[in-house]
Amino acid sequence: MGGAAIPTLSLSGCEKPMPVIGMGTMAYPPADIETTKAAILEAMRAGYRHFDTAFAYGSEKPLGEAIAEALRVGLIQSRDELFITTKLWSSFADPAQVVPACRMSLQNLQLEYVDMYLIHQPVRLTEMISRTPVAAEIIRPLDVKGVWEGMEECKNLGLTKGIGVSGDEPYLAAKAIKGILQGKRCSHYCLLSLGANNTKWGDNRIVESDVLADIAKAKGKTTAQVALRWAYEQGVSIVTKSFNKQRMRENLQIFDWALSTDDLEKINQLQQRKGTTLASIFGPHDLLWSLMPRFNYNLLLYFGVVLMNKKLRLFLGCWVLYPLLKY
Template structure:
């Protein structure tokens, strides 16, 4: 079984470069699916309060025959729990559902700027990190202006920003900004998101055939070779295993250039960060 490379975070911790995403995974199926992912080699599990499956993920962690210290567990604060006191309470509730005494990473899921609570929320995460309930703290779906505001208010730079990023939506400008500020980039929907045609793209299929790999494995490898953290998800254990089997080949410079050329201005599949102000 291949050991996942770990990338350094700006707070001195490290994060496994490939993680298992559990968005849209039903609670009752989570123990089996996440358990199979851990058996396949995943050590980084990415959930969220809004996914409504933390208890199922916690069950899988409890049943896993490996030490807690070998796992990297992430959750995210739902928008409706933003605010200083409510964020701290909500973190405790996540820990209880997951049956954990700490998280490796806790993120603000969306900035929800119309409600203007994300600065106070960030202050709560800073406090939670000081108290040892979270090893690393970060954000998700934040734009540079949101990040700059929380850094100006606290002096604490997020360890990561988790954003939609795939070959059809490469976010080059924000990637450059995040890298300049030593914020690691986590990529959700790496295979293109709901309704994406990336897996059917002729260039991807050609590259996959040349390497004897699947289109999904090629896309995941494209992320890895750019030092991005990638979070593929699948409710099918065999596909999850395949998504992790990406360590025995290397894309050529020509391969990377062909995939880079797939970037599109309309490639985003989920809401823009400033538009999602739902307090779910």
């Protein structure tokens, strides 16, 4: 791997430091098992040691197979070299199903434990789904206390080293919440894709940005590297997504240089787009708006319970930039 070593974050309540950049394993359109497995092995060769998966992605099994092969051929010497994150899917977000769901993910991964187990979304679904939009009647408020206690039980049983939430935007000013989280050794874990080209929810505006292109040219970098470096300098962790061998390596080469104050100011002025895709990829739609009063209340409660947890056994990780520039 070229460039500097990958920095790590020490998280409250998690026994292992987390590499600040990881590889995402969700592909759209979905990739077959062998393609995903091969990409993960290539990522390990490039230097990735943090892998993000989820039951809903269908990538737990190929990730597990890739880890087993990497150990067999000596690509890694120990499973402990890796930081593996997976997530409790909303269809299992019921207090009685949390531990069984975690065990099922471990079986898929062929692992005894994961390093981070996240509640995928702050809602419960009464049915398994394969696409969005979903019917309003299958969406239920999350039993925050009960599900969180199930997550704590997973940690107590040794099924995971750390627990937390994902898919949330705090109902607070972004800069203010970031300061709170960093002060408590937490990392914000939410979906903010930089580009996500070739997906239904993404486009190519990042790699085609004139501002980023000018900065990249001046520094001898790619626009993707500039975008990633900007995110890193915001103090967040990053999950990138590319199955392209060259781009996998390029995405890691962001730690031995920096953006100038002028560069940062130019990037900060760019228009941002944020949204949710549960009710519709193309929203907002009536279904989404009809759910918002419930969602706002539960998001506030969700973060209140998590942030006030006295032992702070959590990881508000950063599902930022995921999937990054799928191109």
